[in-house]
Amino acid sequence: MSKRQANRSVVIGTIGADAHMIGGWVLEKAFRAAGFTVAFLGAVVPQQEFINAAIEIDADAILVSSMYGMGVLDCEGLRQKCIEAGLDDIILYAGGTVAAPLEIEKNWPEVERRFEELGFDRVFPNTCTAEGAVAALKADLGIVD
Amino acid sequence: MDKQVKNVRLSDDRFFKIRREEVLPQWETGRQIEDLDECVAAAKELSEGKNYARRFMEARDKGVQLLTPQFGRTLTEYMIEGLTHVETEGGLAPDGMWIIFSDSYTRKLDFAKAAAGIERSRREGMSMLNGWPIVNFGVEEARRIRRASQVPMTLNSTDEDGRLSSEIALAAGWNGANTRSLQECISHCRDIPLEEEIRINQYESRLAAIYTERGVPICTHNCCNCTGYDTPGYRAFVVVSQSLLGAEQGIKYMFLEHGLNMSLIQDVALIKTSERLCREYCARFGYGDVDFFTGGYPYLGAWPPRLEEAHAMIAWNAAIAILAGCTTAILKSEDEAFATPTKEGMAGSVRLARHLQKVAWGQTLPDCEELRTEEAMIELEVRTLMEKCLDAGDGDMAVGLCLGVEAGWIDTMFSPWRHNKGRVLVMRDAQGAVRYWDPGDVPLPREVKEYHLEKLAGRAKKEGRELDFQMVTADLQFASILPGT
Numbered sequence: 001m002s003k004r005q006a007n008r009s010v011v012i013g014t015i016g017a018d019a020h021m022i023g024g025w026v027l028e029k030a031f032r033a034a035g036f037t038v039a040f041l042g043a044v045v046p047q048q049e050f051i052n053a054a055i056e057i058d059a060d061a062i063l064v065s066s067m068y069g070m071g072v073l074d075c076e077g078l079r080q081k082c083i084e085a086g087l088d089d090i091i092l093y094a095g096g097t098v099a100a101p102l103e104i105e106k107n108w109p110e111v112e113r114r115f116e117e118l119g120f121d122r123v124f125p126n127t128c129t130a131e132g133a134v135a136a137l138k139a140d141l142g143i144v145d
Numbered sequence: 146m147d148k149q150v151k152n153v154r155l156s157d158d159r160f161f162k163i164r165r166e167e168v169l170p171q172w173e174t175g176r177q178i179e180d181l182d183e184c185v186a187a188a189k190e191l192s193e194g195k196n197y198a199r200r201f202m203e204a205r206d207k208g209v210q211l212l213t214p215q216f217g218r219t220l221t222e223y224m225i226e227g228l229t230h231v232e233t234e235g236g237l238a239p240d241g242m243w244i245i246f247s248d249s250y251t252r253k254l255d256f257a258k259a260a261a262g263i264e265r266s267r268r269e270g271m272s273m274l275n276g277w278p279i280v281n282f283g284v285e286e287a288r289r290i291r292r293a294s295q296v297p298m299t300l301n302s303t304d305e306d307g308r309l310s311s312e313i314a315l316a317a318g319w320n321g322a323n324t325r326s327l328q329e330c331i332s333h334c335r336d337i338p339l340e341e342e343i344r345i346n347q348y349e350s351r352l353a354a355i356y357t358e359r360g361v362p363i364c365t366h367n368c369c370n371c372t373g374y375d376t377p378g379y380r381a382f383v384v385v386s387q388s389l390l391g392a393e394q395g396i397k398y399m400f401l402e403h404g405l406n407m408s409l410i411q412d413v414a415l416i417k418t419s420e421r422l423c424r425e426y427c428a429r430f431g432y433g434d435v436d437f438f439t440g441g442y443p444y445l446g447a448w449p450p451r452l453e454e455a456h457a458m459i460a461w462n463a464a465i466a467i468l469a470g471c472t473t474a475i476l477k478s479e480d481e482a483f484a485t486p487t488k489e490g491m492a493g494s495v496r497l498a499r500h501l502q503k504v505a506w507g508q509t510l511p512d513c514e515e516l517r518t519e520e521a522m523i524e525l526e527v528r529t530l531m532e533k534c535l536d537a538g539d540g541d542m543a544v545g546l547c548l549g550v551e552a553g554w555i556d557t558m559f560s561p562w563r564h565n566k567g568r569v570l571v572m573r574d575a576q577g578a579v580r581y582w583d584p585g586d587v588p589l590p591r592e593v594k595e596y597h598l599e600k601l602a603g604r605a606k607k608e609g610r611e612l613d614f615q616m617v618t619a620d621l622q623f624a625s626i627l628p629g630t
Contacts, residue, residue, distance in 0.1 A: 017249040019333040019561045022372065022447070022621055029618060043561035044253075044335040068249050069275040069485050073262060101271040102484040126482060127450050127627075 006141040011053045012063045013041030014096075016074030020067035023096055023126075027063060030130030034138070035145075047078050051085045060141055061091035063133065067126070071098030072114055079119025091140055095124035095133065150340045152393050152543040155351045163348055164312075171309045172256045174283035184284075184316035185359045191288060191318025197297035198320060198357075198364035198398040200242060201438040201472050208507070209240055210466075211473035212498050213440065214491045215301070217246035217276030219266040221286050224277050225293040227488035232295055235492030236499060242297040244475065245290075245319070248274035252304035252333070256280055275485045279310050287317030299366065304333045306345050308352070315356055315363065322353040324365040324391030324399060327383050327546060331371055331560045339547045339564065347394055354395030364398035364438065365391055369419075371404055372559045373446030374621065376571055376579050377415035377519075378526030378593070379557050380404065381422065385527055386534065388423040389542045392432035399423070399435060402475065404442045405465055407458075407624065411578040413469040413510050414519035416441065422527055441466030443477040447625035450482040454627060456497065463498040470509040474498055482625065518596075519578075525590050530555065533588060553586040572617050574600040575607040582612060 010031055012024045021043035028040040039053040050062050062082075066074060075094055082090050094115055099105045104114070108125065115123040122136060138145070155163075169175030178184050204211050214237060216227050224245070232238045250258040259278040266273040279287055279300060291298060299321025302310035311322040326343045334342065353363040367387050369380035384401055391399060401419055405412045420437050427435045443462035449455055459477060466474035476498055478490030510516065533554065538545030549555035553566040560567065568585030580597040581589065589597075605612050 014561075017253040017255065019335075021561045022374075022559060025559065026618055026621060042335065042563070044333075070249060070262070070273070073258075073265070073273060097483060099484065101273065102480055102487055103271050105484045125450075126447070126625075 006060050006143055007037075007058060008035055008143070009037040009039075009057045009059045010061045010063055010137070011039045011041065011050055011057065011059045012065070013045035013050060014043035014065040014067065015045055015047070015050070016066065016070060017044060018066055018068040018070070018074070019043045020065070020096075023065040023067060026130045027065070027133060030134050034134045047081055050078070051081055051087065054082070054087055054090060055085060059090060061093060061137055064092070064094045065096050066094060066098050067096045069097055069099060071096060072104070075115070075118050075120065091137065092120045093122045093124065093133070093137070094120050095126070095128060097126050098123060148340055148544045148547050150343045150543050150547070152390055152541050154393055154395065155347055160348065160351050160355070168308045168312060168348070171254060172280050174280055174313065175309055177284045178312055178316045181355075185356060185361055187288065188315055188318045188320070188356065188361045191291045192297070192320050192361065195295070195297045195318075196320055196362055197242060197299055198362035200297045201364060201398070201400070202436070204240070205438070205472055210471065210502055212237065212241045212495055213244055213473045213475045214241070214495055215244040215246060215475065215477070216486060216488070216491055217248070218485070219248070219263060219272040219274040219277065221277070221282060221289060223272055224290050227491070228290070228294045230488040231492045231495060235495035237495050238295040241495065242299070242473065243294060244299055244301045244321075246276040246301040247279050247310055248276035249304075250274065251276065251278045251280050251310060252302055252307065254306055254309075272485070279313050284313050284316050287313055287319065291318045301366070303329060303368070303370075305329055305337050305342055308345060308349050311349050311352060315352065315361075320361065320363050321400070322349055322363055322365045324350050324367040324387050324396060326387055326390055327550070327555070328368050328370065328387065330562045331383075331557060331565060334562045336563060339550050343390065343543050343546070347390070350391045350394035350396055354397070357397050358395065362398060363396075364400050365396050366402050367391060367399045367423075368402040368442070369404055370402065370442050370445055371557065373404065373406070373444055374559050374571060374579070375404075375557045376526075376581055377406065377411050378523050379587075381415055381419040381523050382527045382530045382555075384419045385422045385426055385531060386542055386546055388427055388435070389430055389432075392427050392430070392435050397435055398438070400438045400440060400472075402440050402442050404445050405462055406579045407444050407461060407465065408573075408576065408578040409465055409468065409510070410515050411519050412441070412465050414516055414523055416469045416471060418520045418523045418527070422524065422531075426531065438472040439469070440471050440473045440475050441469065442475045444624065447622055448477070448481040449625045449627060451627055452479050455479040455481060458624065459494050459497055460501060463501055464505070467502055467505050468508070468510045522593050522596055525593050529588055529590055554588055556585050556587055570617055572601065572612070573604070573620050573623065575604040582617070
C-alpha cells in the first residue's frame with residue numbers, strides 16, 4: 001500500500017440501518033480535540049456517504065461505528081467501493097458491537113479475521129476508548145506530536 | 146404555519162385505501178393478509194387465553210407484577226427454541242409476556258437485505274440478523290411462533306414505518322402494536338419529517354383500534370425509550386403527547402414503556418407522573434375510556450462488558466420497575482454489551498427478576514418528600530410543553546408537536562434525526578439524576594431550571610470542580626466502564 005501524506009482528517013459515522021450515534025459523537029469530540037478535521041455523518045449512514053465525505057475532505061481514514069450487531073454485513077464491500085472511488089490507501093477502522101451472534105463476538109480473533117478479510121485495517125471492541133482510537137490512528141499515520 | 150397532518154381519526158375509506166395501496170404492497174407477504182376479516186378471526190383464536198391487554202388487566206386486578214423478556218433471532222426454528230427455553234427453563238409462564246424484535250433491515254423496510262441475511266444465517270448456521278424478519282417470513286410463520294408460546298406476545302418493530310410488520314403480527318395473534326411519533330424520530334430516524342411520521346403512525350394506531358373494535362383487544366406501546374440521555378421531563382412529555390395521538394385513533398389500551406435513566410427516585414417519579422398526566426390529558430380531550438399500563442424499559446445507554454456488572458444492571462433496572470409498582474418489568478440480558486440476547490441469557494434474566502420480586506415482597510417506594518419534588522418538577526415541565534404545543538397548534542397536538550420541533554423548543558441532546566436541534570445539554574447530578582445543564586430553547590419554567598442547576602451545583606461541590614463538558618461525555622459511559630479500565 002503506497003503511503004500518502006497524512007493531513008489529519010477523518011470521516012466518522014454509524015453504518016447501515018443503525019441509529020446508535022453516541023460512539024461517533026464521542027469520537028468526533030476526541031478527534032477534533034486532537035487537531036483532526038472531522039466529517040461527522042451521524043447515524044444510519046450508507047456506504048456511499050462515507051466515501052463521498054472522504055473524497056470531500058481528502059480523509060486519511062474512515063471510522064465506522066456499528067452498535068446493533070450487523071456490522072459484519074454492513075461493512076461488506078466498503079473497501080471495494082473505496083478502491084473504485086480512487087481511495088486505494090484510505091485507512092478503514094470499525095468499532096462497537098460489530099457481530100450479532102455471540103458465537104462470533106465472544107471470539108475476538110474471529111472478528112479480527114473477518115474484518116481483515118473485508119479490507120479493514122483495525123477493528124475495536126466496544127470497550128475501546130476514544131483516546132485509544134486517536135492513538136491508534138496517529139500511530140498508523142506516523143503522526144508524532 | 147399550515148400543516149397537512151391533523152390529530153383527526155382516519156376514516157375507514159382512507160384507512161383501507163392506505164392499506165391497499167401503500168402498506169400491503171411493501172413486500173410480497175402483504176398479499177397473505179389482504180382479507181382483514183380472516184386476520185381478525187385468526188388473531189382471536191390464536192390469542193385466546195394469551196391476550197396481551199387482558200393479561201395486563203388480570204395482573205393488575207390480582208396485584209401480580211409481570212415480566213417481559215425480549216428475543217429476536219433470524220430463523221423461525223431459533224425463535225421457537227428460544228421462546229420455549231425461556232418459558233420453561235426460565236419460568237416465564239404464566240406471569241410473563243414477550244417482546245419480540247425484528248431485525249433492523251426489516252425496520253428500515255429493506256426486505257431484500259433481510260432476505261440476504263436469512264440466507265446468510267442458514268449458510269453460516271447462526272443468527273446473522275439482529276432480530277426476526279417478520280415481513281420476509283410472513284403471517285403463517287408468525288402464527289407458528291404464536292402457537293409455540295404459552296404467553297402473550299408483542300412485536301417491537303420500532304422505527305419510522307412499522308405498519309406492515311404490525312399488520313402481520315396482529316394477524317398472527319400477537320397483540321401489541323405501537324403508538325409512536327416523536328419517539329421514533331428521536332430514536333431511529335434520520336430524515337423523515339415529523340408530520341410524515343405522525344401520518345404513518347395514525348395508520349398503525351387505527352389498525353390496533355380496528356382489531357380492538359372487532360373483539361381482539363390490542364394494547365399499543367407508547368414509548369419514550371430515546372437514547373438513555375434524556376431528562377425525565379422530556380420523556381414524560383413524549384409519552385403524554387403521543388397518548389393524545391393514539392387515543393384519537395381509537396386505542397383503548399396503552400402500555401407506557403418508560404426508558405429508565407437508572408436513578409431510582411427520578412425514574413419512579415417519571416413513571417407515576419406520566420401515567421397520571423396521560424389519564425388527565427386524554428380525559429380532557431374526551432378519551433376518558435383509555436386504560437394505561439406501565440413498564441420500565443432497561444437503560445438504553447452503554448452496558449458493561451462483564452457478567453457481574455451486567456447482572457447488577459439487570460437487577461437494578463428490574464428493581465426500579467418493581468419498586469415503582471409497574472405492571473411489568475421489561476428485561477435485558479447479560480449479553481447486552483456484546484450481542485443480541487441469547488436464550489440462556491434471557492432465561493437467566495427472568496430467573497433473576499423473579500427472585501427479586503419474591504424477596505421484594507410486594508414493597509413499592511413509599512411516598513416521600515424527594516419523590517414529590519421530582520414529580521412536581523416533571524409535571525411542571527410536561528404541562529408547560531403540552532400547553533405550548535396545544536397553543537401553537539390551535540388545540541391540535543399533532544400540529545403543535547411539528548411546530549415545536551421546527552422551532553427547537555421541543556429538543557433533546559442526542560438524536561440521529563436531523564430535525565432535532567440538539568441544543569440541550571444534560572448531565573447527572575450528585576445522586577445520578579439526569580438534569581438540564583443547558584436547556585437550549587426548551588421553555589423550562591424558571592422553577593424547574595433553577596432546581597436542575599441547583600442539583601448540578603451539588604455535583605460540582607461534591608467533585609470539587611466546576612461543571613464542564615467533560616462531565617457530559619464521562620456520563621455517557623458511567624455504567625459501562627469496568628473498574629481499573
